[in-house]
Amino acid sequence: MTALMVREREILEQYIPGLFDYLDRTPLSDLESRGSDAIAKFKEFGGTALIVPKELGGSGATALEAVRAQRAIGSRSPSLGAATTMHHLSIASLIEFARGASEDDRALVKGLVEQHAVIASGFSEGTPGGSVFIPTMKAKRVGDVYVVNGSKKPCSLSGSMDLLTASVEVEGVGEKDGERAVALIPAGLDGMTVEKFWDTPFLEASQSDEVNLHDVQVPADLVLLNSDDDPDGVHEMTGYLWFGMLISANYLGGATLLLEKMLAADKGDFEGYTRAAADIESSMAAIESVARAVDDGERGQDISARLLFCRIAIRDALVRASSAAMESLGGIGFIKSPDIGYLAGALQAFAFHPPSRRSISETLTKYHGGDEFAFVK
Known part of the structure; x- marks a missing residue:
């Protein structure tokens, strides 16, 4: 075993025992296929409770521990890492709503x-x-009830979900018409269907298909109005903090697997390896710094903007690292190991997770210029 990513593997084993062993002995092609059972194993091994505080019945992993665990997951199955990031985003938002909420709301979580x-x-x-x-x-x-209509595509975990958390615009509530809210929608309600949407062979196992809702009736107590439950938008920002940290760690994990393949190939390209590793390790250090700040209680505008700047830098770092790895591993490596080409392709998807660089650049620039930061203004 190499010295690479020892800490991350240990954290994953501590919080989700047995998962890394399963992922490590299962071929990447099986883990990343549409028929993969990686999500089922994640649930079986207790991964769903990773970031939930112990007082709510969870494992109580800190943000720093969670990003390290997610890097280890991504190093074996980027699809699983991407899919479970969406679960953690959802549960983190619910945890924020549960803080200071009624006992009934806490019991729901x-x-x-x-x-x-x-x-x-x-x-x-x-x-x-x-x-x-x-x-x-x-x-x-x-x-x-609230009658919900619309669709989400792509929607990761669409084949395994027990619950869908959705951002909705509400009407029929008087002066609050047009407000945003979070709806908690149990899977399998009448009018809720899933249709195939994901056609690319990359990240198929994330189950990112289309979820359609047609006149789905959701109990009113499962719809949380932002003006009542998140008037300053901090809960929403916190959810996206978790998303940004974990999705970055996942793709950095996928890139780390390329580093492992470079070490295994042992071609003596020390300069090529160091260039790739430097981009990955410095990127991970940036995400860990944000995670430490989250653990210290930082929330809101400044940390949200800092994380977005990190994500933009990591996008370019992943391109450089994967390019260096591909060049070092060479044409024969690419031809004889389908995993290498797969990983290089899968890493490109990091650029597609919202918000896009183009859509957020003006907001970030104006924030540094003195404007308030918000995802929606």
């Missing part, structure tokens, strides 16, 4: 943890020329 519920995320549905942070789903209050 505890119940989801006890059931090892897999929670998909219906946030960030992109529209051409629009913002991924403005909901495309609509929810109309009718008596004791």
Whole structure:
């Protein structure tokens, strides 16, 4: 065993025992295929409770521990890392809502943890020329339920979800019409269907297909109005903090597997290896610095902007690292090991996770110029 990523493997084994061993002995092609059982194993080994505080029945991993565990997962199955990031984003948002909430609301979160519920995320549905942070789903209050319509595509975990958390725009609530809210939608409700959407062979095992909702009736107590539960938007920002940290760690894990392959090839290209490793390790250090700040209690505008700047830098670092690794491993390595080409292709997907560099650049520039930072203004 190399000295590379020892800490990350140990953290993963501490919090989700047995998962790394399963991932390590299963071929990458099996883990990344549409028929992969990696998500089921993640649930079986207790991964759903990773970042949930112990007082809510969870494992209580810190943000720093979670990003290290996610890097280890991504080093064996980038699809699993991407999919489970969406679960953690969803559960983190629920945890924030549960802080200071009623005992009934806290009991709801505890119940989801006890059931090892897999929670998909219906946030960030992109529209051409629009913002991924403005909901495309609509929810109309009718008596004791909200009737929800819309779709989410792609929606990771669509084949395994027990619950879908979705950002919706509400009506039928008087002066609060047009507000955003978070809807907790149990999977399998009438009017909820899943259709194949993901056609590329990369990251197929993330189960990123289309979830459609047609007149789905959601109990009113499962729809959380932002003005009531998140008036300053900090809960939403916190959810995206977890998303940004974990999705970055996942792809850095995938790039780390290329480093492992370079070590195994032992071609003597020390300069090529060092260039690739430097980009990956410095990027991971940046994410860990954000995670430490989250653990210290930082929330809101400044840390959200700092993380986005890190993500933009990591995008370019991944391109450089994978290019250096491919060049070092050579044409024969590419021809004889399908995993190498697969990983290089899969790493490109990091650029597609919202918000895009183009959509957020003006906001970040103006924030440094003195404006308030918000995903939606």
